[in-house]
Amino acid sequence: MNRTAAVPGVADGNGAEARAGSRRSERSPGAGAQGQAGATGATRRAPAVRRRTGLAYDPICLRHDPGRTHPERSARLTATMERLAREPWFAELVPVAAAPCPAERLEAVHAPDYIARAEEVCRSGGPYLDVPDVGVSRESFDVARIAAGAGLALADRVMAGEIDNGFSLARPPGHHAERSLALGFCVFNNAAILARYLQRRHGLEKVLILDWDVHHGNGTQHAFEEDPTVLYASLHQYPFYPGTGAASEEGIGRGTGATVNCPMPAGARDALYEEAFRARILPAIDRFKPDAVLLSAGFDAHAEDPLAAVELSTGCYRWMSERVLEAADRHAGGRVVSLLEGGYSLDALPECVAAHIECLAGADRDARAAGTLEAGDGLTKGNEEE
Numbered sequence: 001m002n003r004t005a006a007v008p009g010v011a012d013g014n015g016a017e018a019r020a021g022s023r024r025s026e027r028s029p030g031a032g033a034q035g036q037a038g039a040t041g042a043t044r045r046a047p048a049v050r051r052r053t054g055l056a057y058d059p060i061c062l063r064h065d066p067g068r069t070h071p072e073r074s075a076r077l078t079a080t081m082e083r084l085a086r087e088p089w090f091a092e093l094v095p096v097a098a099a100p101c102p103a104e105r106l107e108a109v110h111a112p113d114y115i116a117r118a119e120e121v122c123r124s125g126g127p128y129l130d131v132p133d134v135g136v137s138r139e140s141f142d143v144a145r146i147a148a149g150a151g152l153a154l155a156d157r158v159m160a161g162e163i164d165n166g167f168s169l170a171r172p173p174g175h176h177a178e179r180s181l182a183l184g185f186c187v188f189n190n191a192a193i194l195a196r197y198l199q200r201r202h203g204l205e206k207v208l209i210l211d212w213d214v215h216h217g218n219g220t221q222h223a224f225e226e227d228p229t230v231l232y233a234s235l236h237q238y239p240f241y242p243g244t245g246a247a248s249e250e251g252i253g254r255g256t257g258a259t260v261n262c263p264m265p266a267g268a269r270d271a272l273y274e275e276a277f278r279a280r281i282l283p284a285i286d287r288f289k290p291d292a293v294l295l296s297a298g299f300d301a302h303a304e305d306p307l308a309a310v311e312l313s314t315g316c317y318r319w320m321s322e323r324v325l326e327a328a329d330r331h332a333g334g335r336v337v338s339l340l341e342g343g344y345s346l347d348a349l350p351e352c353v354a355a356h357i358e359c360l361a362g363a364d365r366d367a368r369a370a371g372t373l374e375a376g377d378g379l380t381k382g383n384e385e386e
């Protein structure tokens with residue numbers, strides 16, 4: 001199985017935009033760190049990574065047990081780590097340790113009585129929080145605080161210029177969690193908490209949350225739908241769980257226009273996602289001009305995923321990752337923090353995460369070898385000029 005090889009529909013027409021987005025003359029916070037990495041890297045053998053990419057992974061995340069037959073299982077992370085460790089660039093990733101998300105950061109998104117209820121239910125052993133599909137075990141509250149804290153740790157390192165971008169390989173996921181309700185395998189809304197943290201702790205004005213999980217991120221949309229300072233953009237199967245995410249949902253009041261929903265039919269393939277990116281997602285990002293880019297990176301729109309009917313290739317995740325990185329370079333000094341959401345195929349998820357991180361790190365050797373991604377070449381050239 002080689003799903004990462006040439007994806008003609010994805011590669012076609014990609015070059016011009018990739019080249020246009022590859023001018024990296026205004027890189028700011030990561031430039032120093034990247035320069036150091038480059039200098040160090042020059043003394044090593046390949047692989048060359050063009051960016052310093054953080055990886056937040058804490059084995060405590062394996063201890064959240066939603067139930068024996070639950071698809072959101074710890075093997076998602078162990079299979080992914082085993083897959084990543086086989087990559088020649090794996091050693092180049094910067095390990096980032098997560099601390100438990102502080103209460104005040106949780107409370108920026110969640111009601112205090114919800115947080116108290118989550119702790120009480122988890123400590124008593126569950127079996128579930130609020131709804132049966134959010135199975136919890138005794139340690140789930142602590143794990144969920146780490147999952148939320150992982151994003152904050154990555155953001156701190158990005159804002160300090162120590163890394164250019166980062167990926168949080170944590171669970172439980174977050175984008176279905178509402179202010180006062182657990183939902184859809186999610187306890188705390190990791191992406192929403194991180195967006196508020198970047199604004200309040202780091203003083204950023206505008207934050208983009210791009211959500212390509214196959215399910216609509218109802219919790220994230222609701223957290224920001226009246227807020228013009230957080231752009232929430234989602235591609236998702238529709239109609240489908242959780243039921244929200246119609247194209248007509250565009251925000252409320254002052255937030256009107258800062259919610260962009262791209263509903264996708266069952267059976268959608270790469271070409272439809274590309275079209276939505278070009279027609280709606282990228283123009284919306286360019287209008288909004290975010291100061292940081294957050295990704296709710298679920299990989300359950302993959303053709304092999306058992307929970308949904310969108311049929312993306314691994315190459316499409318690679319393509320979308322490159323477009324997001326280009327947009328972040330254009331507007332946000334390259335600042336990207338990507339958070340794992342869904343993805344339930346133990347074959348496809350590790351492949352997709354590997355492809356995604358390879359793009360984040362600028363080490364996408366497979367794509368360049370196959371000649372499918374000219375973005376890689378453009379970035380290499382840009383980097384050499386620095």
Ligand SMILES: [Zn+2]
Nearest residue numbers: 213214215342
């Ligand atoms: Zn999902």
